[in-house]
Amino acid sequence: MxxxxxxxxxxxxxxxxxxxxxxxxxxxxxxxxxxxxxxxxxxxxxxxxxxxxxxxxxxxxxxxxxxASPDRYEGTKGFSVSINTEDPSEAERVFHALAENGAVRMPMQETFWAVRFGMLVDQFGIPWMVNCEKPA
The missing domain is CATH 3.10.180.10 (2,3-Dihydroxybiphenyl 1,2-Dioxygenase, domain 1)
Incomplete structure (x- = not known):
């Protein structure tokens, strides 16, 4: 599957x-x-x-x-496309590329679970999460 x-x-x-x-x-x-x-x-x-x-x-x-046909388009709600990478520099690159002309919801930063994590909505209205987890 x-x-x-x-x-x-x-x-x-x-x-x-x-x-x-x-x-x-x-x-x-x-x-x-x-x-x-x-x-x-x-x-x-x-x-x-x-x-x-x-x-x-x-x-x-x-x-x-x-x-969608214009009369059926509903916008985006209730999801994010999640990208996970093992390389912090690749996480930074992808995050900043997707953020071009979009809106950053959470700047790329370290969190308790990730070396790098950030959230954004791109210029097309699609929400993304970019994640590079800390080693276990």
């Missing part, structure tokens, strides 16, 4: 995934717009170029997403 975050955007999925690929050092392996698919008949004409499905692979992890 594998669990993967699936993020829903309000028309900015393609832009977000290009940003995440840069921040996470990943590769976009799927970016499928509604146009040209059977789903095109179920979205308004102005949404044909929004993303039906995106898939990003980074370090053996998978992040997926799509754009």
């Amino acid at each position: 594998q669990m993967n975050p699936y993020l829903i955007f309000n028309g900015r999925c393609e832009e977000a995934f290009k940003f995440y690929a840069k921040c996470l050092g990943g590769e976009i392996v799927a970016m499928i717009p509604h146009r040209g698919t059977p789903a095109a008949d179920h979205v308004p004409p102005e949404s044909l170029d929004t993303i039906l499905h995106a898939r990003l692979v980074a370090g053996g992890n998978v992040l997926m997403g799509s754009d």
Whole structure:
């Protein structure tokens, strides 16, 4: 079994995934717009170029997403995408990259469980936690 975050955007999925690929050092392996698919008949004409499905692979992890139709987008609530790394400098790098034009909720810092930990909401409204745990 594998669990993967699936993020829903309000028309900015393609832009977000290009940003995440840069921040996470990943590769976009799927970016499928509604146009040209059977789903095109179920979205308004102005949404044909929004993303039906995106898939990003980074370090053996998978992040997926799509754009919701404007009348169905609800925003993000009740979750964070959590990134865990064993390298404090990599935690710092990823945190600051994702924070570009976003909002830091908890600055990157040492905690009782982590060498580095921070929380942010990126420029696309997605909440993230970046964690580098202390050795056991």
